[in-house]
Amino acid sequence: MADKTRQPPADTRRQVPSATVLLGDPRLGEALARLGRPLVKAAVATAQQAVREGRIGPGDAVHAALAALPARAVGLSPVHNATGVVLHTNLGRAPLSRAALEAMAAVGGYTDVELDLGTGRRAPRGRGAMAALREAVPAAEDVHVVNNGAAALALAAVTLAPGRDILLSRGEFVEIGDGFRIPELLASCGARIHEVGTTNRTRLSDYADAVGPDTGFILKVHPSNFTVSGFTQGVDAGELASLGLPVVVDIGSGLLTPDPVLPDEPDAATALRAGAALVTASGDKLLGGPQAGLVLGRATVVERMRRHPLARALRVDKFTLAALEATLRGPEPPVHAAVHMPLRQLRVRTLGLAEDVARHGLDAHAVPCEAVVGGGGAPGTVLPSCALSLPADLATPLRTGEPAVLGRVVRGRLLLDLRCVPQACDGEILAAVLRAAGL
Numbered sequence: 001m002a003d004k005t006r007q008p009p010a011d012t013r014r015q016v017p018s019a020t021v022l023l024g025d026p027r028l029g030e031a032l033a034r035l036g037r038p039l040v041k042a043a044v045a046t047a048q049q050a051v052r053e054g055r056i057g058p059g060d061a062v063h064a065a066l067a068a069l070p071a072r073a074v075g076l077s078p079v080h081n082a083t084g085v086v087l088h089t090n091l092g093r094a095p096l097s098r099a100a101l102e103a104m105a106a107v108g109g110y111t112d113v114e115l116d117l118g119t120g121r122r123a124p125r126g127r128g129a130m131a132a133l134r135e136a137v138p139a140a141e142d143v144h145v146v147n148n149g150a151a152a153l154a155l156a157a158v159t160l161a162p163g164r165d166i167l168l169s170r171g172e173f174v175e176i177g178d179g180f181r182i183p184e185l186l187a188s189c190g191a192r193i194h195e196v197g198t199t200n201r202t203r204l205s206d207y208a209d210a211v212g213p214d215t216g217f218i219l220k221v222h223p224s225n226f227t228v229s230g231f232t233q234g235v236d237a238g239e240l241a242s243l244g245l246p247v248v249v250d251i252g253s254g255l256l257t258p259d260p261v262l263p264d265e266p267d268a269a270t271a272l273r274a275g276a277a278l279v280t281a282s283g284d285k286l287l288g289g290p291q292a293g294l295v296l297g298r299a300t301v302v303e304r305m306r307r308h309p310l311a312r313a314l315r316v317d318k319f320t321l322a323a324l325e326a327t328l329r330g331p332e333p334p335v336h337a338a339v340h341m342p343l344r345q346l347r348v349r350t351l352g353l354a355e356d357v358a359r360h361g362l363d364a365h366a367v368p369c370e371a372v373v374g375g376g377g378a379p380g381t382v383l384p385s386c387a388l389s390l391p392a393d394l395a396t397p398l399r400t401g402e403p404a405v406l407g408r409v410v411r412g413r414l415l416l417d418l419r420c421v422p423q424a425c426d427g428e429i430l431a432a433v434l435r436a437a438g439l
């Protein structure tokens with residue numbers, strides 16, 4: 001009788017189904033169409049290796065290949081943001097509204113981005129998005145959109161201050177994150193930064209003393225990720241405009257009009273009405289849209305920027321234009337909903353989820369906590385919030401699960417704040433928690 005437990009290696013190898021046979025299996029046909037050949041081949045190779053090592057039988061190779069397939073043809077995964085940080089830079093900042101996502105999908109093929117279908121002639125690129133932005137901020141004579149907030153500032157510097165001075169208060173020398181410093185960005189554009197005032201106090205006279213024949217413009221940068229408190233003084237855009245030079249205000253977060261929930265956050269309309277020549281902002285912060293740099297201001301200034309050769313290098317694609325227009329014209333973006341979510345509603349959801357989890361014998365309850373805007377917006381503003389409190393050892397399995405659920409660990413407990421999780425996904429969160437706990 002042959003000893004079945006000790007098969008010679010050559011026989012095992014012969015039993016490994018070939019890639020051609022496996023790729024030809026109809027069960028992998030759908031995956032080939034959806035993911036493409038290289039990714040399916042990699043999954044097939046994983047399955048072949050499992051057969052070769054005797055971990056599975058040859059008959060299970062197709063199943064193993066299906067199990068080894070990636071969910072998408074991209075390494076990025078959707079994540080549930082239960083951190084209580086609304087704009088989380090590591091999580092891609094603003095989640096888009098469904099209207100914005102649909103708009104992006106709609107223009108994915110050929111689209112009339114630079115064509116007037118009525119006349120059959122060339123038309124201005126992004127005219128719909130620009131019109132929506134102009135309507136949202138009537139105080140802006142003209143608008144333009146570039147790749148991101150940093151690009152908007154860079155374009156302002158190369159257009160308005162090449163080889164010239166930009167006056168900037170010492171209290172507004174801001175590092176945004178990941179080593180990105182606004183003064184260094186401006187200097188890299190060929191402008192000179194003229195430091196004005198001190199860290200805590202800068203007066204109008206400091207700016208007035210610094211103005212010279214080489215001054216290109218006066219810049220105000222919103223300290224969007226820190227606060228200076230105590231013996232402080234600053235100068236607002238209106239006062240600066242009285243000096244007769246263009247005032248550029250980098251408001252950062254992209255609030256177009258004042259928001260009573262965020263009283264200290266500067267907005268584009270107010271800065272322009274006060275006399276700013278130009279306002280720059282990000283599209284994917286408090287506006288809740290796609291990554292973009294919004295440029296709003298005086299028609300002559302915006303037109304000069306649009307005509308600058310560098311503008312072409314900072315141009316946005318059709319997806320950005322579509323998502324931005326849908327964000328401006330469509331339903332409330334998720335970021336706005338998260339910032340304005342009534343605490344009572346959040347508490348009811350969290351209590352319900354805590355009950356559902358506890359019913360399975362897990363140590364879970366709803367606790368009060370604090371959420372923040374994050375991502376360069378409303379520093380120091382706390383949003384009273386509510387979280388599902390769980391044993392901290394669930395953090396890793398939840399983070400590495402599918403879908404990934406990210407919370408934060410505070411004093412030995414994992415807190416899941418549902419503020420930024422769509423309510424329709426509460427069931428998914430429950431399932432993920434139970435899976436993470438091995439239930």
Ligand SMILES: *Cc1c(COP(=O)(O)O)cnc(C)c1O
Pocket residue numbers: 148149150151174176182221222223224250251252253281282283292293375376377
């Ligand atoms: C976020 C921010 C920027 C950079 O904007 P990006 O869109 O990230 O390039 C610049 N200035 C301020 C004040 C900001 O808050």
